[in-house]
Amino acid sequence: MKKVRIALTKGRLEEHAVEIFKSIGADITELEDKGRKLIFKSENEQFNIDFFLVKAPDVTTYVEYGSADIGIVGKDTLMEKNKEFYEVLDLKVGKCRFALAALPDFNLDEGYNRKKIATKYPEVAREFFRTKGLDIEIIKIEGSVELAPIVGLADAIVDIVETGSTLKENGLIIVEEICPISARMIVNKASMKTKKEEIGKIIEEISKVIS
Incomplete structure (x- = not known):
């Protein structure tokens, strides 16, 4: 199982995102007890994820350049950016x-x-x-x-x-x-090909939750 790196927007959207990932069975133990860590590992039989927290405009940068495979960010931020990534899901939170x-x-x-x-x-x-x-x-x-x-x-x-x-x-x-506007999931274009199975599973499971 390939590791998927996910950039979360700090603050209110972070809280929504953590609840969503918790609901699909991801281990969010380290995210709930952050301390001074910068990378939060989530590994179990279902998912192999590294989360990290950044400011909203930086989420798009990390995803665009491939340092993150997936990003969770507000539509407001995306509307200010040229899209060099895929916008795949409306998470229907942070409305x-x-x-x-x-x-x-x-x-x-x-x-x-x-x-x-x-x-x-x-x-x-x-x-x-x-x-x-x-x-x-x-x-x-x-x-x-x-x-x-x-x-x-x-x-x-x-x-x-x-x-x-x-x-x-x-x-x-x-x-x-x-x-x-609301929170959206974005995906790096190359990652969508190289980690198709892992990212596809995350998208599928989250789609079930938000629907």
């Missing part, structure tokens, strides 16, 4: 959505000035406004984008919304929902 949000007096079609949009996801925002035929200025923000319209840096924001409570607490409203 939220991209949305355009602003202060209540914002009107997308009003005025002649080019609208300024603050976001952590410039490609998602750019594509959304391109489909509307609107020319906008993207302002890349790394921190709390909700601040941008309040202090006048931007007219509106494009961001991930889960419950909407953060927007509400800061006086912002959802102007338009862009698309739903």
